[in-house]
Amino acid sequence: MNGLLLTDGYKTGHHQQYPKGTEEVYSNWTPRSNKYAPEGCNKVVSFGQQYVIQWLHDFFEENFFSKPKNVVCKEIKEELSMYLGTDYDVSHYEQLHDLQYLPIKVKSLPEGVEVPIRIPMLTVVNTHKDLYWVTNFLETILSTMLWQPMTSASIALCYKRIFKKWALKTDKENLGFIDFQGHDFSMRGMGGLQSALSSGMGHASIFLGSDTLPVISGLRKYYDAEGFVVGSVNATEHSVMCAGTKDDEIGTFKNLMKTYPTGILSVVSDTWDLWKVLSEYLPQLKEEVLARDGKLVIRPDSGDPVDIICGEALEVGGKTPKDIGVVEMLWNLFGGTINEQGYKVLDPHIGAIYGDSITTTRAENICQRLHDKGFASTNVVLGIGSFTYQYNTRDTFGFAMKATSVVVNGERREIFKDPITDDGVKKSAKGLVKVEIQNSEYVLIDQVSPEEENEGELKVIYQNGNFVNRVNLPIIREKLNSCVTQELLETI
Template structure:
């Protein structure tokens, strides 16, 4: 679908240009996470969003298309305003967007981004783009959620693994492409997940990383079986299905994953893998990852580890936990924010290192989030009328939690951490953490995906 900024907003904004004070000459708004599931947010996705939307100039065709639609929709159309955008600005938006660098982890309740107008006649554009810019909640929320999964897994690895740093990047694999609402969601959410991890089966995320963040390869995967490749052999030839995986992909140093619960997981582990294919697995020099895909993971994973240990052996690492030889496990079914810590504790309680198990998430990773997961809001905080700055904010007596911030806002960081400050004029604080990313229709600052990752690691 071709992008048209004049059609990418909410219906009620079509009449707002007639509602503002006639002496309005400038306006400023901000984006924040007011709180939610996590105490901080990992900011991500602005560069990708701007490249696909606001960096594209508005055209005469866009105006004509919008004029027809808005009139038919029953709302007034600001023909004069949009024609000014074309004649004076060449279709490029007279806005300035300042934001924290992508990958920054900022406590909730702080400004993440500010937007201000640069043309006195088009100040209303600040709120016209609210609908579009507020969609930053999605990549930021996914990136934040994945980061907190990373911290949970890091803690478990530090308890049970000799080299947690090496093990961590591939502990949570993205299986979410089929579980989201669109290809766009797969790309945006999938890339957000890869800020914290490096394992994915969401190809759209890799394309987004190349196109928007100069990332040659943001994530990796391995040869893996699905139920269809096992079922196609028939139950009587289940052994041949598994042997084919070994014949095709098992080489020294290689890693391959085989779903093994199409029929009877325990028979597959005890007899097919553990007896008939045992020597081939060992001789191959590969690591074979067994994937269960049904049942309660809190019970299934420890039992699977015990049975694999009985067939393939284990060693004791420096932390006193057992590490399987030749085989591993990936649990991709039933993993949620609630179940993951319980599964991790069950693994440790059974005496196994968490390095034995990787996890996968699908819709729960990329789809089961919404704007209220981190309570995102985009609000006007100041207006300029007849050359004078006026702080503005909402203070609803029916819900004080929705009180917004007032004034020209900025974000600084000192010995006490991040802090939102109020300024007298729309000029950056000398110690501002916000950078001008977009100005008058052009992207002013770009970052690479590796820079985003490095910043996230720094905190």
Template sequence: MDGDEFNILLATDSYKVSHYRQFPPNVTKVYSYFECRGRGHVSSQAEPHKFTESVFFGLQYTLKKYLCGQVVTREKIQQAKEIYQQHFQQDIFNEDGWNYILEEHEGRLPVRIKAVPEGTVVPLGNVLFTVESTDPKCFWIIGWLETILVQTWYPITVATSSRAQKQLLARYLWRTGGSRALLERQLQDFGYRGVSSQETAAIGGAAHLVNFRGSDTMAGVMLLRRYYGCPMAGHSIPAAEHSTVTAWGREREGAAFRHLLQQFPSGAVSVVLNILGKAFGTMVNEKGYKMLPDCLRIIQGDGIDISSLKRVLDAVENAGWSAANLYFGSGGSLLQKVNRDTLNCCFKCSYAEFDGQGVDVYKQPVTDPSKCSKRGQLSLQKTIDGQLVTVEGGKGDQDTDLLRIVFEDGQLLRDFSLEEIRVNAALREEDFSPDPNPDVILQ
């Protein structure tokens, strides 16, 4: 086997390798769930942003790339056995368990995953997906998969932050005048070089494109092309940088810009300018705010995160300009200045069966009541007034449960397209109005 080939037997926190020995001997099922618990903030030199909801995205990528089909082979078992022997310096690897999966399940994972549709906007503190074993002899596999499944925190968090910035832009456009169609391109992803790896760029870049159509992160475009059925998810324009202008020399700066416009005579072109000058006229829109001519717009691409975005929009509004004059680019702040605690994402066991008898499982730490976990089998229900709530203890109505089976025994059962996801994540009508509650956007 190629040593670089992905091996699910090695894709877990190594302390979990011994867990199959730690459960009671009569366990026949383990059931866990994933949620964004809340209390999440993005730090800023000014005020932090507090999120109240999450955008579910990215599980399908993990399932397709890493968990579908035959993922256990004889060679992978042997590789894991040898590596764990060296790692632990003792024999604790569950070789019999993995051989059972290979022989009885043809190397496919005996697991069922139920999840909300990708793109769904869910208030924090609610279940987003559940994971359960489908073979009594493989109850231990759920904990093993926690590591790779919890990594969905990243696309969820980027998609959530990106959508919150879209909400912010929508409300300033409403107040200062501007077409809703501007929103699709008003925040460009410049984060490719600012992240830690090609895969991070791909996942984060794809998450941003759930909400916007502008991106210079080609890795994200290609991920959506391969895993979400979208031939071209994001667009860009020809753009200058300091090197392409300063290479002309200080005395030929005007010639540099003339050359740029000659090279790209139609469509949009982005240039790096510190001062616009007073040569361009203005008009006043229907809401009384100033607009530049249609051929001229401003892009701010330095230091943009959700907090600085609001400060810029405030300053522009206070100066009598419409937000429709502005476009923004965000790099490291969009794709890199997040972590698992931004939305407080967690994966917890809530139910188990012993000799076929169900028992609710939960934790209740006395030092931090906010970390109390949910109990029993869970469902996500919509109330009469349209709110989403988690029902615990197996009491939810399965017919109206928003959690649907997306993966079972190695097979993907629901394949979401980016088009569907964008519809699910679209802004609501109340987002195009004055702030109904300022704390929802920034506090």
């Protein structure tokens, strides 16, 4: 696709609409509100900028600059002339093609840090006076691609906070498990491959468990990931269980354990009757499970996750399987150990995972209920799917890229928006911006001078077709993990 189509239709006339003599347009990308974010998501993770800018650079290289000018500009002239019902002038596009690079400077906060609401995370400004229109021409594609990796990473970090909080209370000797306790199950429910990739990379900036395989390639390409990136285990689906027939479900379990005599094996267990699997089949398979060199993981896949995992009874010792719940039933059958903090940890040969309709609220309730019944929160893995990651929009954190400064005939104009009919969310910064760290927190200072704008925490990552200050995946993960761990250790 012609790179010049990567924008909103109304952008095609904006180069004619700026004041005569416009030389510079300066815009920033900012999360404006967490009104629609999950409870507890009070900040935004800085992640995805390097991916998005490299993708954009590569796309223009392959689909605009590397193609003959007469071909790409003739194509866009024909399309936009029909689209707008006029004889569309493409001379400004021809000038961009002659330049052979995107004339922009992009500055970003470091990836792998948390940013308060209303703090600019990215700025874009044109570097060629005649091509002032390029800044906000790119607003649409930048907005399209930036909001999701940041949103998914931010929500994933909320999950990790939940898991770490409860692990510190119930199983602090097993904190390494937390990296795998939130597992990405979202790919099939996302809005296309690019959505799955950008969201999945956001998840993988926080967790090491993922079934979204494109993440591996994406993180290697855009974040120089080497060696182990994300991992998963051998696991069944309902077609496997159904193919083995309902009458011989126990036989399917036996065959699976023979097929995988070692390692972690996850078996979906509610194809027909979860409680029958737990109360009849597993007792018959107990010796085989305990003799196996690995962990058999029971996976319920329907119902209320909190009640299924923890039981409907609030205390240990319920009368029915529904009262008892999966974790307590596994404990009653296979036992385990009592850790130093006094919480029950299942025998290492058995475990549980739940991956349907999980939310941060349900994750919190599951950990709370397990704690209240005397079980470590680390007895269960939660699959985080599209019910979490696709139920978001650009408005989840109110992301927007807005121009706040222009230069017209050599004179800088500080501009801003502040709609009288709005509740204040849409009010933008004014003029050039600078972000500083004050008392360990990011703070916005707007209406600064060009000299001051060159200072602060926003650093150049791309300028005139060249990348600088690249960051890799291990650095991002280290920053985010150390932040959460230290924060929780200070509060618990």
